[in-house]
Amino acid sequence: MKIGSGVLLSKISNEVYNKGLSGLEFAIGIPGTIGGAIKMNAGAYGGEFKDIVVSSEYLDKNLTIHEINNREHEFKYRFSRFNNNKDDIIVSSILQLQKGNKKEIKAKMDANIKSRKEKQPINFPSGGSTFKRGDGYITAQLIDKCGLKGYNIGDSYVSDIHAGFIVNKGNATAKDVLSLIDIVKKKVHDEFSIDIELEIEVLGED
Ligand SMILES: Cc1cc2nc3c(=O)[nH]c(=O)nc-3n(C[C@H](O)[C@H](O)[C@H](O)COP(=O)(O)OP(=O)(O)OC[C@H]3O[C@@H](n4cnc5c(N)ncnc54)[C@H](O)[C@@H]3O)c2cc1C
Numbered sequence: 001m002k003i004g005s006g007v008l009l010s011k012i013s014n015e016v017y018n019k020g021l022s023g024l025e026f027a028i029g030i031p032g033t034i035g036g037a038i039k040m041n042a043g044a045y046g047g048e049f050k051d052i053v054v055s056s057e058y059l060d061k062n063l064t065i066h067e068i069n070n071r072e073h074e075f076k077y078r079f080s081r082f083n084n085n086k087d088d089i090i091v092s093s094i095l096q097l098q099k100g101n102k103k104e105i106k107a108k109m110d111a112n113i114k115s116r117k118e119k120q121p122i123n124f125p126s127g128g129s130t131f132k133r134g135d136g137y138i139t140a141q142l143i144d145k146c147g148l149k150g151y152n153i154g155d156s157y158v159s160d161i162h163a164g165f166i167v168n169k170g171n172a173t174a175k176d177v178l179s180l181i182d183i184v185k186k187k188v189h190d191e192f193s194i195d196i197e198l199e200i201e202v203l204g205e206d
Helices: 009-018 034-039 102-119 139-145 174-192
Strands: 002-004 053-059 065-069 089-095 126-129 156-158 165-168
Touching: 009 034, 009 102, 034 089, 139 174, 156 174, 165 174
Parallel strands: none
Antiparallel strands: 002 089, 053 065, 053 089, 126 165, 156 165
């Protein structure tokens, strides 16, 4: 199925469910578009875009269209070639989905949404998971063990529901968030000698 890069994940997940197609259940509840999700190889609940992308068309800065296959996306955990080629714009992608049982697809989607509501601080604005999952450790658990749940700089808080999320409880500035990130990184480093990495992309600093 060929999908334009601007299509919202919530919309396409529901549309393919209506057609009885399985493979995108993991994406329901991830806020964003197909383009952003492919660029960062978004994933959740055991699924990732790298598992379902057949090919993508992108436009380079000279407005030339290219088509790349799955391997040429250079997918890794929360990474694709588009991280290193920021001028390239994904236009559309072909996803491989399977005919499935609508009841089972719906059950998976409902379970994923339920789990998100229970385990993620979706009642406050955030950039999603602030830090990448570690190799051999769960970053949120390390942050929690440092006693940082609920720690804040201004209105920027380490979520007390999920320590991997930094949430804005009012008027947090980018500066507040970045200062809090520095504190979290330092405390985890001091406690565990581990350098945790950002999953979010920093665009503004004030
Ligand atoms: C509450 C919450 C929960 C989240 N849960 C998850 C999760 O479970 N799993 C997960 O993986 N992520 C999760 N995220 C992160 C989410 O995947 C990203 O925020 C989203 O995919 C970004 O997509 P976007 O379309 O909004 O892109 P933007 O935020 O607009 O852009 C993100 C990046 O992608 C680039 N980009 C966007 N469109 C294109 C395009 N067409 N071509 C090339 N580059 C493009 C932008 O230049 C930018 O670098 C979560 C975020 C939030 C806020």
